[in-house]
Amino acid sequence: MTELDVQLQHSLDRLVRRATDAPLDWEDVRRRARGGRTRVSLLAGAAIVCLVVGVAAGFGVGPGLWHLVAGTPVSPSRLSPEEQRLFASMSSGKAVLRTEPNSPVLKRLNGKVSIRLLATRGGRSFYVIEVHGPRISQCLAIAREGRPDLFRGFECGSGDDFPSRRRPIADFSAFYSKRGGETHIDRLEGFAADAVAKVALLDEDGKLVAPVPVIDNTYLRMTGFPTGRLQAIVAYDRTGRRVFCQDIARPFAAGTKNTRPCGPAGITPTPRRTGPALPPRPSTALGRHLQHGASRGVKVDVYERGTAIFDLQAIDPERLRLLTGPGGLGVSCLRARFYQGQWLVDENSTVTSFDSKLRWDGGRPLSGDPFPHQVPPPYAGCELVGYYGHRWNDAYGTRAVVEIPLTVDGRHFFNDRATARDLAYFVRSGRVQKIRLSADPRPGLEAFVTRFPKRVLELSSPTATAPEHTIGFSIRDRMITFTATSSTGRRFFVVAKRGTLKLPEKNLGDLAFVF
């Protein structure tokens, strides 16, 4: 896609923005379907909301410059299961686990979270989410329109920082400094308080560049950025007064001007120095001993209050080498449950460096944590992972460095995950991706069979089962089915559409990532 194509896309976006901003009204659809031909003015509601915002903005009122009254309500039923779980955890103050999909907290989510769509433009939707819980939190999210998951990420605060005089914009722009100080910017986007009329960038000479107007408390610009070094992002009110400035350049890059347009702190106004609320230190009391397990010379003991103590004094030397790399090692314990045909897993991982005794507190609740994520015992298993790259059929295999199953479910989970990863590594490998894209995948896959006769084989039909430790494939009219079978007897599969990288069907769930 050329730069002109991108601009054309943006022009089209802006042209139909008024139309696509129209609020959803499913009740009106149902009324019409029942035979009533009452034309409800959908735009009237939006007009009233706009008026309220407009009046408030006109007076520039309130201690907060923006009361978040704007936007179209969005039903929490549109949230993905993972998003529902996260917001339920925030509202209840305690972790809602994946392994508890029928938790009553999830069912009560409707009254606990309010979502509003502020604007949609350029294929992006700007949301404000309020979570009513022990600590009322406000989250902001920019999502790609028409995706199955409502959000692909969000920023949450306690609600007393943005919007305010000290923080009139919440910037989500994507930029980075290249070597030599040049700034590359992909897009300028974010949320702005009512009082903000324009957001822009300052170039190396302090000149205002790439201005973008604030519309519906949001701003978005995706093209027309200057090359060279950029110094800061700035925001202006309607009178042209600068109300915000934040440095974005890597300071003091060699050969560049050493100016600080946003003051010595690099940001104006300076944020309130409250400091992050540190979670209380977990008490050292472990509680009752609950579980014990051992594997590869590593022992683990799990205690009632969510602590696991790993003893690595007798670790297998080969395993030791894998855990003492420069990236450190990951420690975790997990709950696993096989539910409606797939594994649900709650896992809380900590990165640390090697020691002969390791303590993991991922199961202990921390008070005041807006994202409760503790995983309470008992666990299905614990594991130690090393940080190194994986390729299909490499010497590292598809298991963690040390896997310690603590229950039968845990053993089955580790076995299924190893098989699912084997299949995923194969399907997503560069060579297989090329085969998936090719007009005729057979020669490429047959070459795999020749080279790895004990690991890859062709199956007689897409529903056939491959023997353990092998990857089976079946080529049909428009699809290639890849499959592998775990020692538990579970059959994993990925269906790839020929000539594309699309994977219309798969059953790996969260066990392995395939693309």
Added chain:
Amino acid sequence: MSGVAADEIEEIYRTRHGAFVAVAAAVTCDAGEATDVVQDAFATALRKRRRFRATGTLEGWIWRIVLNKARDRRRRSRRKAFVGTAESPVSTNGYEADAAVRVMLARLPERQREAVFLRYYADLDYAAIAELLGISTGTVGATLNAAHASLRQSIERVEE
């Protein structure tokens, strides 16, 4: 298999509403009408959901209803102006290219305009667009190329 649950239609309404309204706006040349067209089309889909035959996708079936409703509305109203012409200034927020694109879009033949919006907003592939417009897949490519060339020209003129 025949028939479909109301929930499935609602899901498509909630996730793809913006795209439906955008395409309807392109066909009717009126943003206000477009919203009404989409509401009507989904009401029709709800009423006739038992007639849906799973020979194609549900979304494709709804697209067909939306397009037909939008064309009917355009024929009835005989409006010529494109989306937002009446309300929007010629150039807003420094986006000079928009005005040129708008004029060029209004001049495009109906099939080209529909193809452009089905591609950009509905994110449909060539086969789906071909089915909806009743043309071959190859013709979709040619139609889009022609529309694209006209629109690019309008932007390039502004950029010069």
